[in-house]
Each structure stands twice: as structure tokens, then as C-alpha cells.
Amino acid sequence: MLIVMKPGVTQSEIEHVLEKIKHLGFCTKILINSSQTSIDITDGKGSIDAAIFENLTGVAETVRPQNPYKLASSQTLRKKSVVLIGNERIGGDELTIIGGVCAVETREQVFNIAETVKKSGAKFFRGGAFKPRTSPYAFQGLGEEGLRILAEVRSHFNLHIVTEAMDNEQVELVEKYADIIQIGTRNMQNFSLLKRVGKSKLPILLKRGMSATLEEFLLAAEYIMAEGNENVILCERGIRTFSNHARNTLDLSIIPAVQKLSHLPIIVDPSHGTGKNFMVTPMAMASVAAGADGLLIEVHPSPENALSDGAQALYPEQFLELVKQVKVIHEVLSPVTV
Amino acid sequence: MLIVMKPGVTQSEIEHVLEKIKHLGFCTKILINSSQTSIDITDGKGSIDAAIFENLTGVAETVRPQNPYKLASSQTLRKKSVVLIGNERIGGDELTIIGGVCAVETREQVFNIAETVKKSGAKFFRGGAFKPRTSPYAFQGLGEEGLRILAEVRSHFNLHIVTEAMDNEQVELVEKYADIIQIGTRNMQNFSLLKRVGKSKLPILLKRGMSATLEEFLLAAEYIMAEGNENVILCERGIRTFSNHARNTLDLSIIPAVQKLSHLPIIVDPSHGTGKNFMVTPMAMASVAAGADGLLIEVHPSPENALSDGAQALYPEQFLELVKQVKVIHEVLSPVTV
Amino acid sequence: MLIVMKPGVTQSEIEHVLEKIKHLGFCTKILINSSQTSIDITDGKGSIDAAIFENLTGVAETVRPQNPYKLASSQTLRKKSVVLIGNERIGGDELTIIGGVCAVETREQVFNIAETVKKSGAKFFRGGAFKPRTSPYAFQGLGEEGLRILAEVRSHFNLHIVTEAMDNEQVELVEKYADIIQIGTRNMQNFSLLKRVGKSKLPILLKRGMSATLEEFLLAAEYIMAEGNENVILCERGIRTFSNHARNTLDLSIIPAVQKLSHLPIIVDPSHGTGKNFMVTPMAMASVAAGADGLLIEVHPSPENALSDGAQALYPEQFLELVKQVKVIHEVLSPVTV
């Protein structure tokens, strides 16, 4: 059971509740985020009567979460969360576009694409300095040098930077240079890393694991939030199935599912989610029509090297056209979920 | 290799080509549909030179299909196919809405929903008289009695009827009463049934198998087309994966994939594709935004019996609202795939 | 609720029970197989007290099946079923080996392999006369001519014949020539076909659908049994997953699962289940060690045409070696499941 305290609750009101619970022989855990304080009653013998607490001063309500995640649950926080990054908002009324490159290779490449991203009206730039690669022999990213290039993009184009960190050391570096820390699909259940970024001041873009259920996805967010960082943005990026016409199967029904169960914003990455250039725009439009809060799109710096279908990145002009089209979809949407 | 003949080719021109091939020691198969005649060169010793045929009168071009399906391939027929049903068109510029009930239970129930479907502006009504049920003890449908009720709906509301057939005997009955024969997901590779409906005069709505690849899906269509029935409408209805927040995983990236590889129209069934009432509208909108030619939507006759999320059918007012919203999406779409 | 009648129950005892149920306002369905008659209480208002029936003459017991399948359930029939084919038994103490070719191509090919199968000590020969092929342009089998060749194998080698039927017409032909009717993986939920073979006098080898759950698998068996044919042999043949080192993922844990929930025998097809020659023997051994009642193995007539890993069929000498090895495993097994 969760005892949700009123906004502006005092320390002594909290302590009064805690004492009551302890007296009944139960353990507690305090959950605090910017909008509210809750007391979670964990282990103990027998059951406990919610009525005991409902009239205590400072108590807003008692909740018996149906779900194992509490902070991420729409039961706990009914209003949709909005994540603030500078003056920008993810999860609000505006559609968020994050454009960029897969890996930071050179300053030129990155500036080239950043110009296109800026031109589209997007406010976020994404680029990888540390790359999780299936093979140890593949390019592992430029490391801190890559982060410095991204920081230049930030100051030059006034774009917010999203970049991945794969371990504690990288988190510290990313915190120095970027605005949003991305946790990649392969690390969605790297619990040590989740706990570390849960202590970060930066918002976290959490990608769904390749074979993660919705519950596991929200519990990964819960790991971050339980450490005090409530600024989590979920990202659907395709799951692994038998279906082989695309590299992954983009599971868009997770958008209404997340919106029902959680208050967290959710964006979609149709570039990794399909792995095919010609599918990115249709799937981006589908994502927005399904209610996604934003998109993460890869742009390719040198079209001439990416002629095959195999290439997932869009050419700059395709990206500009995509942004135009998804905005049209976003504008005609009336709120569809209740 | 496929030798595509010109429109208006004469019988003697065809025979001339056939003789030439026979003379070279190869076998042939003639593929005819309303828009064209092709000669498929099948077995034989060694390779064959396309140039031999390209200047013969009556020959439009020679094609070496990269894909195992020929008639369904966009290489063979470059223009998108439009399936005509009376004055209606599936696969053209207009969005097709097929509304209806899962199983025909009573005349009242069906007329009740048909009224809603008609009111929405949809031109197609769907209802099951023969039901493929996982359990032998579950309701198997009203049979011919159900078909008669559907035929009444047709004449009373001027709606075209879509209904499933599961074996040869049922196909004959459905041909008597309905306008489009549905082949269900469990029968996508029932090759005897595919051959039988390939000889039907009615268009076929072919649902994707629960674990079918795109290639298997198009080859199932090819089975029907190879028998002479070119009026195949594909339908994505969700695939089976580990993901458990919806009953199936709606695989919308198959829409651009089909549009690249085939000329056949494709519609989406978000009702079976999600199994959850609250996901139907967002996924319907996503389907249209991704470029689907139409939607197959279930409506529930008695909302009071369908209060849980478990119910996939929409209430009448939800259905009317859905149709309004997807039309708005459809209108703002500019052609997105090239 | 299921009312299981005693062996040797009389018609009037049955009618007495039926009347009682009708009087209480409930509907019934009578389920008869060779070993017992049961009365299934289906729809009706309210609940019904089992005690009413337990003391009626002719009633053995009342069962509230936890599972939607009744005849296939180990609750209904606690002893393992043994399917008799001539003097042979499938599901008993002996390990059943079914060897053979994928498709019947020529009399020579089939006789060649039948000799090897006979030599191994196996009692069953398998060959396809009607082939379910993904492409309409692929070889569809020799049809009745193939069945005649199989019948010759039967009389010449004294081997029992297992062969697939894909529709009602084929079932009639197979009944004329063979001993066991195979229902292929693509037809596991072809309910019309299941009902038809449920009326056959021949035992049915039912292959698991590529994406069928255990419950769906047992309900497909139930379709056959509900029509009166209790001689169903289940066959695991690999499921469709993301895993790509084998053509399918052989799901051997279904063996103990079937043995817990059902009395039906289960065999394994490691040839289709892996699609790779070098995996067949290890997976055959694993199947037997896990408790399978038998194996279905493909043998290739002309090794020189099947050199690549891609070929799933074993060479004759590999097959003979496999049979020797699995028998050793089978012999050392003490009953492992309780």
C-alpha cells in the first residue's frame, strides 16, 4: 500500500504516519519526487487497514497499486509528466523531434547534420560518442572527443544534446557535456547503471529492451525514479520477433498502453525500429498518429554512401520533409485517449 | 523469367512466343489476369537469353523476378491494384472502412450495428457466420442462417458484405450471399482453400497468419492469384510475439514493405490486432498514417456487456468517432512513399 | 462440469443423468470415446452442485476441468493413452521410430529409403504425397500416384504408412492407402479438417502449429477427439522465434508439459525442428532423454545431392546410427516424471 501525502506536507506529519506504521509492525520506504511524497508500506505480518491513515493530517489518499511500479504509475501521478530541458518540454503539447547521427565521426559530419536538424525546427540533437557495438572489433565511438564536438554543436546551434552512456565513468563524462543521458536498449536492465543515472541531475531517455515486456520497461524506469530522478522519457525502438521484413518490429501499441499505465512521456525511434530508410517516414507518421510525444530520427551526412535500402538513416531533405509531415499529423490530432 | 505481354496481345502472338520457348527446351506456365498476360519460363536446361524475346511482337518486356511471388509482385504490375466491389474501390484514393460484428448472433444485433456502420459512411459490413474457434466447445457460428441475415443487411442498408469461409463447402455458401470472402489468419497457409478461392469470382480478403513472414504472406496471395483471381486484399491483424500488453503485436511496418514489394492493397484490423478496446482508435489512426488502404473494425452491440479492457470491440459512438478521426488523418496525408 | 460415467454404463443410466441436468435448466453435450462416456454440462443459469450426481448409478465421478480441453486432459483419463496401429503401439514402453522421405518422388527413391528404415528396426514409414508448399510454383506432390507407391512400401516391407492430408478429398484418399493421417503444422487450426479426421477410423499424427501455444495444441487435439477419434499422437516440430541458428526452435519442454496435462503420446520431429542435418542426431537424443514417445526422422535418398548443412535429411548410415544411439538412451531411462 502506498500512502500519498498532500502537497506541502510537513516533516512532522510524515513522521507521525511513519510511527503509526512502525507501531503496527510494518516496514516503510519513502518515495519523494518533485510533485509529491509518498510512503510505501512494504513487508510486515498480516494485512493493514487503509482507513487508519486516510484521516491523518497530511495524507492525501491511500493507493493499493495494481502494478509493481509505483512512481512510474498513472495511479500515483495522474497528470502526464512533462520533462523540462532548458526552455523545452518533452511530454507536453508540442511534438518533440530529436534528430542526429548514429555515431559522432568528425566535427564536419556532425555540424553538417546539426545544420539540417536546426533548419527543421527541432530543438534536440542526438549523436553517439560511446557506441554499444555487437562486435569488439567494430568502431566503439570517439569517447570524450566526441562529447566535446557535441558540446560545440550545443553552443553553436543552441540545440540540446542527447547522448548515450554505458557505464558509471561515461555517465560522469556525459553529465559534463550533454543535456539528456540515453540508456540504450542493451542496458535497459543494467540495474547498476539505472541506479547511477537515477542520481543524475539530467533527464534520462530510456530505450526499451529488445525483448522487454511493458512491465519490465516501466520497472526499469522505476529503478531510475526510485533513486530520485523522476525525469524519465521512455523510447520504443522495436522488439525482436520472427518477422524479418524490418530489422525490428516496431510495437506501436505500447504508446496507448504506456499512456494508460504511466504518466511518463514516450517517444519512438523509427530509424532503429525499422532499420530501413524507406520505412522511417511512414512509421514516424504512424507513431505520431498513435499519440507519441516525440521522435528520434537518424540523418545521414553523405547520402551517396547510403544508397541501399539497408541504410536506415534519412537524407537531409527526407528528414526535413518528414518533420513537415509529422507536424501536420500532430496538428490535426484531437486527444484520442481518455 | 517472366515474359510480360502487351495489352491486347493476340492468341497467335502468344503461341509464337510459347513455341520459341519450347524449341529452346524450356517449360512454360501462362499467367493471365484482367490487366495482362504473362508467360512464365519455368524448368529447363541451362540459362535463357531475354534478348531473344524482347523484339517479338506482342511482348511488352521480360522480367526476372527477384522474389518468389510473381503475380503479387510490384515488379510485374507497377501500378497499385484497385479491387472493385460494385461501385466501391479498395486500394484507390479513398480510405476503406469495414465495420461490423465478430460473430453474427441475431438479426437484431446485426441490424443494430449495421445501422451504426451505415451512419459512419462506411460501405462495407463484416460479420462471421462460420467462426474459427480455438475450442471445439465454443460457439461455431450460425452457418447459413447467419449468411442469410448478412444478405438482408446488404439489401436493407446497401452495404457490401465481408465474411469468412473455412472450407470448400463454406466458400460455395459464402459466394451465394456475400461480396468479399475472408480467409482467416489460421487458414493463411491452408493451400487447398487458397486454391479454391482462387477460382472464385469474389474478391478475397486475406489475413496474415499469426507467424507469417511477409514473403509467406505474399506467396499465399500468389496461390490465389495463380488460380486466376487477382482481386486480393491483404490484411495485417497482428503477429504473435513475447510482448504481452496487447493480444497480438500489430506489425505496421508491413504496410510500407507491402507497398514496396507488391501492387496489392493492404488494410489493417486493429481490433484483433490489439485485442483491447482502448488501443483500437490509436492503432487505427497509426495504420492510416502509415499508409493503409483501409481498416477492419469490430463494433459491439451491447456496450453494457463489454465494459472491461479485455473487450476489443468498440461501442457504436466510439466507432463513429474513430471514422471521423481517421478520415481527418487520411485527408492530410500527402503521398509519403516513393 | 464433466460427469464421467462408469465403464459399462447403460443407456438408461445415461438418460437418467441427462434428464436430471435438463430439469435443473442446463444444457449438455455427450462425449464418448472407446474407454468412457462423459456428459459435459455446458451453458445454464447459476452454478450446479456436483453432489447431486455423484451417487447416481452409472456415474464414476464428476470433474471440473481446470483446462478448456476435456478429452485430451490427464484429469479425464489418468492413464497414458496408447495408440494401436496393427500390432504396433505408440505411447507405450517402446520408442517409436518413423523414418522416411519428405516428398514421394519416385518408386525407386522411396523403396531405397524404405529399405534403410526397415533395416533400422523401425516400424513406420513416412512420405508425402500431398505437399504443403509455401509457393504455388513449387512441387505439390505426386498425389494419388504417390499414395500408391506408399501402399506398395507397406505390403513389400511390412511398414506402417504415415502421410499428410490437407483437405477432405485428400483425407478420403489417404484413408484408402495409409495407416496414420498426418495433419501438418500449417493446418493445426484448420478446424474443418480437424473435424473431418475426427470422423476417421485412422489415428492422427497432429503436428504443432508454428506459433501454437500448448493450450491451442491440446484444443486442436480436442477438436479431433470430440468427433469420436481418440487416437491422436502429438508431434513437436519446432516453433517460430527470432533465434536463427536453426530453421525453427525445437521446444522440448513441451514434452514434460504435455505429459503433465494430457494422456496423449507425444513424438518429436527434429528434422523439420532444426532444418540442419548436423543437429538432427543431438536433438533426437535430447528428445528421447526428455521423455518423447518417438521420433519422426527424414532420410535423404541421394547423399551426394545433400552435402550442405542446409539439408535437413540424414544419410542412410546416419539414420541407422541415430536409431542405435537413441535406443541406448531410451533403455537407460528410468521413469523421470511423477
Added chain:
Amino acid sequence: MLIVMKPGVTQSEIEHVLEKIKHLGFCTKILINSSQTSIDITDGKGSIDAAIFENLTGVAETVRPQNPYKLASSQTLRKKSVVLIGNERIGGDELTIIGGVCAVETREQVFNIAETVKKSGAKFFRGGAFKPRTSPYAFQGLGEEGLRILAEVRSHFNLHIVTEAMDNEQVELVEKYADIIQIGTRNMQNFSLLKRVGKSKLPILLKRGMSATLEEFLLAAEYIMAEGNENVILCERGIRTFSNHARNTLDLSIIPAVQKLSHLPIIVDPSHGTGKNFMVTPMAMASVAAGADGLLIEVHPSPENALSDGAQALYPEQFLELVKQVKVIHEVLSPVTV
């Protein structure tokens, strides 16, 4: 291309080869393990002729790996690897049994089970001090206190200890107390962690990721080996599929597949691989029959708390019986793969 050097190659022979490659404009990476030194030719313009190197002194052969993993490949090292732990060998002729508890809870619990494990003749004990838990609110393990208990088991029972580490700090602690470091399924692509344990002196038990392909699995091993730690033991523990009769789908065909492509030993965890007590023994037997080098089995300290099927752990007497039975299977196996 990989240039494999002869055993006993001298430093100057190696340098001579390196210079030659550099002169041709290509980059290199030196791969050293206890049995051999290889030079990997990585990037460079154009192609390179193997013949140039084949006659240089110190060169054994040149290999063009068909697979992206090199050190893990059976092409590079043709003899099966044997991992030594004290006097014990994993991957040799003897079957390895690792028994133990899921999480270390108390000294009593662990000693209780260790006694059973010792009694069975097993040489390895497994217990978790750091637990990767889906929920942040679930028990996360005793940490270093748990490791100390495990170290007591080691000295008291003379059992080798296997335990999981989830980040760099935990690796350092595990190195102090244990004999084999386990990398869990959720960390199979935690590349920072793989690099860290690649520098450890302890052997690594690498569990397959829940949705990892065989290639990804071997490349994860390659990450560890590329850092110099060649003592990697692979572990199949079930993959995630739609199939729901077991918690995971144990994919045993990976055993012959690994044995074909790699020289590394592979063991199986049927406890996590099925999640059901009654499936553990049949699947353990199947694993051994398929050629697994060993088993990882969970034993439950207090049977009375684990009566349901849901519990995956075996009771002590079931474990003792399992060990007896799998040994019988292992003894009758003749080498089945060539």
C-alpha cells in the same frame, strides 16, 4: 584476414609480419591467448594476398574467418577448449554439475544446500550475492556479506564458487571471494562489464541474453576474449518467445550449433530455462543427451515453501536423483557430433 602464428613464435618473427602488413597500408590488431598468437589484419585499402604471408617464418596459416568472431571461432582453435578451475575441468570429458541456490539468504540456508551439492559429487556451488531484480523494490542480495558466506562454503566443503557480478565494483569483490564470475542474461551485452571481466584472472560463465542470437552470444564471448581472458564458459538459459507453458523456451539446438562454430564449452541452466520444478529433470537429461558440457541447477532449501509448480528449484532429494540420472545418460553417450 587472420595470420595465425606457430606455437613458440619469436617476437622478431611477429614484428617482421607486422611491418610487412603496415608497408602494404593495412592496420593490425594482435590477438594473444595461451595457446597461440594471431595477427588480425583490419582496415586498409583494397584486398590483400594471403600468399604473401604463408611462407614467412613463424606463420602457421592464414585464415579468412567466415564469422565476425575470431577468438571464439572453431576455425581459429580447432580443439575444444577446457577451462581449468583448480583441479577441475569444464569442457573436458567429465560432466560438470553446478548446484546451488538462487540468492544467498542466510549462512544456514547456504550450508544446508551446499551439503546436498557436495553429497551429489558436484564440484561447483552457485549462489547469488548481487541479484539482478526486475523491480527496484525486490531483495537485491546480501552483497559482500553474501560473498563471505560463499567463501566459507568453499573452504568448508571444498566446492568451487560461481557467483554473479553486475558492475565493475562487484567484479572486484567477486574476484576476492569466488572462482568463476557469472555474467547474467541481462548483462550479456553490457560491453563495459564484458571488457572488465576480460581483464580478470577468473573464468567467466556467460549466460545467453534472453533475445540474443548465436552470433551475438559468441561476439559477447569475443569481447571478453579480446581483452585476454580466454576462459569463457557459455550457458544457455532459455530465450523469450510466445510459448507460455514454461517461463522461457530452452533452445537446446544451440548446443550442436556452438560445438560446430566455436571451441568454447557450453552448459545449460534448465532451472531458469523452464521456471518449473517438474520440467527441470527432463530438460537436464535432454541437455546432456544433446551434448552439453554441464548443468547449472537450483536447489531449494525448504521444500515446504516451494510446493507449487511455479517454483523452479528442486528439492534436495530431487537434485540428488537428477545428478544420478544425468550421469547415466552422460556415460552411454558416444561422441555424436563430428
